[in-house]
Amino acid sequence: MAMSSSLLLTTLFANAGTIGGAPLVYAAEQPTAKTLTQEEALKQAQKWVAVPADYRLLRARYVGANEAYSTAPIWRVVWEKANEASLSVTIDAVSGKLLDYSKYGENESGGGSAQISREQAEKAATAFLERVTTADERARLSKANEYVPPNQPMFRGEQREFVTFTRVENEIPFLENGFRFIVDHNGEVMSFSREWYEGKLPDAAKVIDSAEAAKKWDEQAAPTLLFSDMSVFGRSQRLAPFQLAYKYEADDPQFVDAATGQLLNALGKEASAKNIEPLGNTHAKAEEKPLISKEEAQRIAEQYIKKLPGSYRSEGSNGGGTSSGVDGVEVRRWSFSFTPLQGNGSGEEQTELSINDRGELVEYSVNENARFQRSGQKWEKAVTWEQAEASALKLVRTLYADRLGDIYLVKQSPSKETLQSMQEKGLPYEITFGWLQDGIPIEYAQFAVEVNPETGVAETLDNRSRWDGTPFVGAVGKDIVDRAAAKKAEQKQKTLQLTYYLPQEEPFPVPPQPREPILVYRYVGDAGVVLAETGEWLSFAEAKKQQKPSDIEGHPQQAALELALRMNWLSAEDGKLEPDKAVTRGELIQMIGRLTNRIEFNYLRPRFSSDEQQKPYPFADVDVKHPNYAAIQKGLQYGLIPKTGQTFAPDRTATRADAADIVARLLGYGDVLDKPEFFTVPYQDVPKKQVPAVALATAHGLLKGKSAASFAPEGTVSRGDVAEVMQALYELKKTKQ
Numbered sequence: 001m002a003m004s005s006s007l008l009l010t011t012l013f014a015n016a017g018t019i020g021g022a023p024l025v026y027a028a029e030q031p032t033a034k035t036l037t038q039e040e041a042l043k044q045a046q047k048w049v050a051v052p053a054d055y056r057l058l059r060a061r062y063v064g065a066n067e068a069y070s071t072a073p074i075w076r077v078v079w080e081k082a083n084e085a086s087l088s089v090t091i092d093a094v095s096g097k098l099l100d101y102s103k104y105g106e107n108e109s110g111g112g113s114a115q116i117s118r119e120q121a122e123k124a125a126t127a128f129l130e131r132v133t134t135a136d137e138r139a140r141l142s143k144a145n146e147y148v149p150p151n152q153p154m155f156r157g158e159q160r161e162f163v164t165f166t167r168v169e170n171e172i173p174f175l176e177n178g179f180r181f182i183v184d185h186n187g188e189v190m191s192f193s194r195e196w197y198e199g200k201l202p203d204a205a206k207v208i209d210s211a212e213a214a215k216k217w218d219e220q221a222a223p224t225l226l227f228s229d230m231s232v233f234g235r236s237q238r239l240a241p242f243q244l245a246y247k248y249e250a251d252d253p254q255f256v257d258a259a260t261g262q263l264l265n266a267l268g269k270e271a272s273a274k275n276i277e278p279l280g281n282t283h284a285k286a287e288e289k290p291l292i293s294k295e296e297a298q299r300i301a302e303q304y305i306k307k308l309p310g311s312y313r314s315e316g317s318n319g320g321g322t323s324s325g326v327d328g329v330e331v332r333r334w335s336f337s338f339t340p341l342q343g344n345g346s347g348e349e350q351t352e353l354s355i356n357d358r359g360e361l362v363e364y365s366v367n368e369n370a371r372f373q374r375s376g377q378k379w380e381k382a383v384t385w386e387q388a389e390a391s392a393l394k395l396v397r398t399l400y401a402d403r404l405g406d407i408y409l410v411k412q413s414p415s416k417e418t419l420q421s422m423q424e425k426g427l428p429y430e431i432t433f434g435w436l437q438d439g440i441p442i443e444y445a446q447f448a449v450e451v452n453p454e455t456g457v458a459e460t461l462d463n464r465s466r467w468d469g470t471p472f473v474g475a476v477g478k479d480i481v482d483r484a485a486a487k488k489a490e491q492k493q494k495t496l497q498l499t500y501y502l503p504q505e506e507p508f509p510v511p512p513q514p515r516e517p518i519l520v521y522r523y524v525g526d527a528g529v530v531l532a533e534t535g536e537w538l539s540f541a542e543a544k545k546q547q548k549p550s551d552i553e554g555h556p557q558q559a560a561l562e563l564a565l566r567m568n569w570l571s572a573e574d575g576k577l578e579p580d581k582a583v584t585r586g587e588l589i590q591m592i593g594r595l596t597n598r599i600e601f602n603y604l605r606p607r608f609s610s611d612e613q614q615k616p617y618p619f620a621d622v623d624v625k626h627p628n629y630a631a632i633q634k635g636l637q638y639g640l641i642p643k644t645g646q647t648f649a650p651d652r653t654a655t656r657a658d659a660a661d662i663v664a665r666l667l668g669y670g671d672v673l674d675k676p677e678f679f680t681v682p683y684q685d686v687p688k689k690q691v692p693a694v695a696l697a698t699a700h701g702l703l704k705g706k707s708a709a710s711f712a713p714e715g716t717v718s719r720g721d722v723a724e725v726m727q728a729l730y731e732l733k734k735t736k737q
Contacts, residue, residue, distance in 0.1 A: 002667040031045045032168060033095040038062070041075035045089040048098040055079040055087055059617070062093065065512050071514060076101065081105070084734065101192040118145070121161035121183040128189045129179060130167060137196070142166040147173055149180065150529050153207075160184055160505060167196065170204055174500035174517065177523070185566065201500060202519050207258035214496050216256045220263040222273035223248045223486060226441045228529055233543040242336075242442065244532035246486035258498055258519035267502025278436055279397060280404025287732070291616055294320070294334050297355035304353055304361055307398050311349065312338035332357040334463070336593070357616075361399060364461040367452075371459060377426045382453040383427065385414060392431035392449035406436050410446065414508065418508050422453070428460075429453050430508070489537050494525030501510040514698040549577035553570040557720035560727040569594045569726050579720035586628030586650030587657055588722060592662055592730060595726050596638065599733050601666065619648040626650060626652035639664045659692045659712035659725060660697040669696050685713035702728045 036044065038060050045051075058080040064073050075092035079084045085105030090097055122144040127278045138564070147166040160182050167177035174197070182191035185420060226319040228245035248254045253263035253271040265271035276589050292300075298317065305312050307614065320334035333356040340349055354363035383391075400510040410432040414422075422429070428450040435445040438684065447463035481489075514594060549572040552561045561579055564570040569591055584590070617636045622629055628650050635641040640662050641648070662675055671677065677689045679695040683705055690713055697703040698711075702725050 002121045021314060023097060031674055035062075035073050036075060036091070036096060038075070038295075041091050041093065043079050044091050044096040045075070045098075045533075048090055048091075048467070049087070051087060052081070053335070055081045055085075067736040093197055095192065097160070098192070098193050101168065101189075103188075103190045115184050116183070116187060117162060120187055121181075123187055124183050124187045125163035125165075128181065128192060133179065133193070134631075138165075139498055140167055140169060141178060142168050142173065144297055147175055148525060150175055150706050156305050160190070169201055169500065171501060172204060172519075173524070174201075174502075176517075177500070178503040180243075185562070195415075195502075197502065197517055199516070201517055202259075202299055202405060204258075204498070204519060205477040207519055207720050208256075209522075210496060210498070210521065212261060213256040213258065216261050216263065217496065217521065217523075218487070220253055220272065221487060222253050222483065223442065223530075224274070224276075225251055225480075225483070226443050229439055229443045232540070232566075233538065233546075244440070245481060245529040246483065246490075246532060246537070247443075247529045250507070255501060255522045257518040259406055264503075264518075264520060265305055266504045267506060268515075269413070270388070274441075276408050276434075276436070276441060277467070278405045278439060279393070279407050279409065280401075282402050283405045284403040286407075289386075290360050291357045295326050296359070297334045297357070298336055300355050300359055301334075301338075301353045301359075304355075305351065307401065308351070313341055315350065315678045321522070328628055335363070340575065350379075352631075354464075355430035360463075361464075362464045364395070364399060368457050371452075375426065379423045379454045382423050383451075383456040385412075385419065388451040388453065389430040389431055391451050391456050391458045392433075395449055395461060396433060399461065403540070403641065405439075408434050408441065410434050412505060412507075418506050419645050422508065432538045449584055476721070480532040481530075485535050486530040486532070489535050490523060492529070493537050493539070494519055497524040499524065519621075539689050546575045547572050549575060551576050552579055554648040555579050555720065557724055560723040561720055562589075563725040563727050567595075567598050568725075569598070579723070580718050582653050582718055583722060584628075584633060584651050585648065585654045586626070588654040588658060588662065588717065589640065589718075590628050590631035591722050591726065592640065592666060593631045593634050593638075595729060596634075599730060601638075601668070619646065619650075620645075621647045622650050642670070654717045655713060656703065656711065656715045656717055657686075657693070658711075659717050659722070660693040662702055663725060663729070664693040664696040668695065668702065669693075679710070682708060684709050686711050686713050700728075700732060 005485050033291055039154075042057070042060060045632070056079060058078045060075060060077045062073070062075055075093050077089045077091070077093040079088075084520045085103070088102045088104075089098065090100040091097070125144065142165060144163050144165060147164065149164045149166065163181040163183060164566075165179045167174040180191075180193045181189055184190045201355075223246040224248075225244065225246055227242040227246055230239045230241055230243050234240055250266040251271060251274060252265055253273065254266065255264045257264050257270075262270050264273065283594070294317065298314075302314060305314075309575060309594070315337035318335050318337045320332065322332050333354045334355045335352050338353070338433075349367070352363070352365045352368065353361060356362045389409065396407060397404060412432065413471060414466050421427075431449045431451060433447055433449070434444050435447075436456070444465075447461065447465070449679050450460040450462075453459050482539070498519065499523055500517045501516045501522070503515055505515065525541050525542055526537075528537055530536070530540075531538055547565075549561075549565070552558050555561065557579060561570065561577060565577070608687055618635050619632070630646060632641065636643060661673065664670070673692045674689075676691045679692045681695045681698070683694065694711055694713065698705065703711075706715070
């Protein structure tokens with residue numbers, strides 16, 4: 001007798017759990033008589049922001065001025081709503097001022113208007129501003145969004161508006177000071193931050209004139225030519241994942257010191273155009289490498305250990321791990337231990353090498369036990385930074401001898417105070433290297449070598465991020481514009497202006513040093529980069545506008561499409577979402593895969609009992625160059641795609657039956673999809689083998705029949721249809737928490 005699908009439905013989503021009992025409230029350093037007590041801090045926080053009644057206090061933490069990453073005493077307070085939303089507040093522990101506020105998790109699923117206007121956002125931000133600032137502070141602010149703030153974050157797909165009020169003193173803007181807001185699609189302030197230097201600002205009476213500053217900038221400013229990560233610009237048919245572009249990095253000369261006329265970098269230090277030099281002239285072969293097994297990885301590790309001085313005995317594998325690569329696909333790696341024969345044979349002397357499933361060395365370490373035991377202990381003596389660099393260079397030249405032409409040393413000059421702080425806290429020196437393509441750096445493609453400051457020994461190398469991020473594809477074309485032309489393109493978008501500037505902190509893991517503002521001339525205006533192949537200005541602001549689609553207003557599936565945009569399940573391309581466009585099987589699994597990035601389906605997480613199970617399943621029609629390869633591999637690992645057959649047909653138009661099958665597997669029913677005898681459906685057009693998936697998908701309300709008797713299993717699925725399914729899954733998940 002066939003069983004109704006509803007009888008098989010069980011609780012699909014387990015509660016994530018909460019911290020029971022009293023809220024977790026603690027202080028790393030005790031408040032003093034001059035600072036707010038915990039009770040006072042909580043009262044002050046609730047004065048500034050409204051805490052909903054269904055939120056409970058999760059923790060309140062006092063952070064003293066002498067703790068890491070803190071220059072002033074603060075209270076950090078967090079409230080939580082049933083593990084689905086949180087509200088965080090940071091209060092100045094002396095003045096009680098609101099420093100930061102953020103709210104996560106709420107307002108994401110509602111339809112709302114994804115096209116909230118800039119004026120509406122500014123109105124909401126202004127109302128919040130008037131509540132949490134003084135009249136004197138507001139009198140020293142620019143109009144809303146009068147200036148483009150430096151380093152404004154970009155959120156792909158999320159329909160939010162940024163609002164900034166910039167501090168202005170003596171008619172001179174202080175771009176790093178003021179108040180920043182993020183307003184969501186419903187017009188609610190979801191984030192607030194205060195940056196306000198309380199000390200004396202530099203005297204603007206004695207500065208060079210703007211003409212002299214412009215000449216200095218023309219002669220000496222030097223943006224870096226690099227392969228820039230274009231993901232911040234969203235999807236566009238004309239942009240590759242990486243494009244050759246001119247862009248200012250932190251160490252590039254970009255500001256003119258208004259007092260001296262010297263060119264400064266973002267750290268506020270004198271700088272000149274950097275010369276990036278590869279470590280050698282050997283290059284890795286440009287070839288597509290097959291994924292390898294653990295045994296093959298061990299053989300590669302044994303070849304690497306031969307490059308090191310001395311002789312070693314292999315101790316085999318001591319484990320491994322995985323990390324999420326593009327679209328969540330797992331990148332495997334295995335760790336292998338080697339004991340030096342010339343030592344005393346202790347475990348502390350072991351060298352460990354990690355090889356990933358691409359056959360690449362991703363980690364190296366020695367003296368791991370000793371490093372753990374001495375962690376945090378003050379170094380009694382320390383080699384110079386230059387000596388540490390030499391040690392790191394020696395290790396890199398040894399391990400990567402076959403690709404030194406693809407690697408360069410990132411020049412760093414830590415201050416005396418920074419080095420002293422690292423020595424006091426027992427921190428290693430971290431020497432950074434970058435990857436090159438055709439002699440040009442690849443943005444964010446870097447790795448680090450840690451050097452023991454006491455012995456000068458390079459003890460670790462970590463290159464995992466190189467293989468976990470967006471795969472690099474790119475080459476230098478024959479014709480690119482020069483740096484001078486790129487600077488002219490920038491000048492057309494901006495105006496040279498005298499401003500206050502607060503230098504960036506040094507990029508080292510030590511407590512921030514007090515920073516003093518300076519007066520600089522800099523080009524102020526639209527933020528972006530210059531494409532090197534065309535000399536075109538690529539604007540961040542315009543890119544954000546392109547992420548707001550112009551083709552979903554009034555669409556029947558508008559609410560679901562807006563949610564998919566906010567959650568980054570779908571993304572607009574060149575300002576269009578194309579809601580009625582049919583999706584392919586590869587695109588369908590990619591969209592559902594993105595859903596699992598935002599919704600936790602614990603039972604789908606890969607759990608491999610053997611190395612064989614962990615290997616990627618090969619489809620003859622899905623090679624590593626296919627745009628949906630990573631998403632398909634993730635789907636296989638999560639059980640959303642059965643490991644059967646030799647082809648997947650990723651470019652074939654997806655059907656409603658395909659969608660039902662993936663949805664049923666997403667809900668954890670993969671094991672019963674081959675048991676049609678247990679299910680019935682009212683539809684006359686559903687083949688027997690598709691009955692379980694259709695029954696489960698329709699029983700949960702995730703898909704609907706076309707009529708009482710027809711499901712149309714071979715019908716196509718549009719982007720709007722997928723958005724509706726994902727919205728229903730999201731709501732189902734919330735009701736089961």
